[in-house]
Amino acid sequence: MSTVAAAAAPEGIEAEAVTAWFARHVHDARSPLSFSLIEAGHSNMTFVVTDSAEQRWVLRRPPLHTVLATAHDMGREHRAIAALHPEGFPVPRPLGLCADPAVNGAPFYVMEHVEGSVIRDADDAVALSRRTRRALSGSLVDTLARLHSFDADAVGLGDHGRRDGYVARQLRRWLRQVNDTDAEGRPQIRAVHDRLAARVPPQTSTGIVHGDYRLDNCIVGRDGTVRAVLDWELCTLGDVMADVAMLLTYWSEPGEECQALDNAPTAVEGFCSRAELLEAYAAASGRSLERIDFYLAWGAWRLACILVGVQARYLASAMGHKAPREGIETFGDRIDGLLARAAHHASRVA
Numbered sequence: 001m002s003t004v005a006a007a008a009a010p011e012g013i014e015a016e017a018v019t020a021w022f023a024r025h026v027h028d029a030r031s032p033l034s035f036s037l038i039e040a041g042h043s044n045m046t047f048v049v050t051d052s053a054e055q056r057w058v059l060r061r062p063p064l065h066t067v068l069a070t071a072h073d074m075g076r077e078h079r080a081i082a083a084l085h086p087e088g089f090p091v092p093r094p095l096g097l098c099a100d101p102a103v104n105g106a107p108f109y110v111m112e113h114v115e116g117s118v119i120r121d122a123d124d125a126v127a128l129s130r131r132t133r134r135a136l137s138g139s140l141v142d143t144l145a146r147l148h149s150f151d152a153d154a155v156g157l158g159d160h161g162r163r164d165g166y167v168a169r170q171l172r173r174w175l176r177q178v179n180d181t182d183a184e185g186r187p188q189i190r191a192v193h194d195r196l197a198a199r200v201p202p203q204t205s206t207g208i209v210h211g212d213y214r215l216d217n218c219i220v221g222r223d224g225t226v227r228a229v230l231d232w233e234l235c236t237l238g239d240v241m242a243d244v245a246m247l248l249t250y251w252s253e254p255g256e257e258c259q260a261l262d263n264a265p266t267a268v269e270g271f272c273s274r275a276e277l278l279e280a281y282a283a284a285s286g287r288s289l290e291r292i293d294f295y296l297a298w299g300a301w302r303l304a305c306i307l308v309g310v311q312a313r314y315l316a317s318a319m320g321h322k323a324p325r326e327g328i329e330t331f332g333d334r335i336d337g338l339l340a341r342a343a344h345h346a347s348r349v350a
Helices: 015-025 074-087 122-126 130-149 166-181 187-197 241-250 274-285 292-315 328-347
Strands: 034-037 045-050 056-061 094-098 108-112 206-209 218-220 226-229 236-239
Touching: 015 094, 015 108, 056 074, 074 094, 074 108, 130 206, 130 218, 130 226, 130 241, 130 274, 166 187, 166 236, 166 241, 166 292, 187 292, 187 328, 236 241, 241 274, 241 292, 292 328
Parallel strands: none
Antiparallel strands: 034 045, 045 056, 056 108, 094 108, 206 236, 218 226
């Protein structure tokens, strides 16, 4: 790499030190490097790195501060994609992990830049044909079923987390993190937690859990095929039905008032319904969905807890002063809507 100084960088990037790291680990990069914060995401910070030859890579690092315990672990995220990429699973190729916080203020890792689209909202979805929306629905389910089919030991992730008691641990974890942030004024969080904690079903489907599997955590090709699954910070071992629940929690249908996402892409006509997604997953995985109401209650509750924490981090400017705040003003209504949905499904669990 040339000795030309790196270009000015946004908050979260120490340009000179990161450029020096690229010189040692990404040998075809040509300085100066430029860095841009991707205008999306409410958790780890994601940057596109571009060199003087217009080559691009992606760099991931934790938020600037207000980092919650056990979250934002770059080593775990990097390890997950490093294990799955050689298996042909659609993840970006990892290029290196920097565990030394002295380089950039926190650990980070770099991966290849995968060409394609991220479908974040209804405007993105409208740009797709109805046939592509339908194909994308199927590809999302098939990709998830494939992830859940892997033997964690065989791919080198056998010690990536405790396998047993996943949902019970998740209930404790997110309640604790909400309490550490600010749970006052929302007694529903405790009420739904207590009902679910008393009715956790036996864990019969154990495997690799992505932890936040949804449409806008995927890069999509023009034909509707999932080209890469992103954001592996919550990946662990556990009950794979949790991933199914989270996909359906984020998935909106046309005409619904309560949506987990602002301007949800799947509210556009042409995507599969939640019932169709469940049917497709059952067919692809061979798993029973008889306890789905429990998992849907848990998924809506969990996302409400996550949004409480995200809202607190943004208000504390933990995502950087220039991070987008669009949608933050709607978090209150979204949290309340998710808690209402969680209570509805929880009431159906015996």
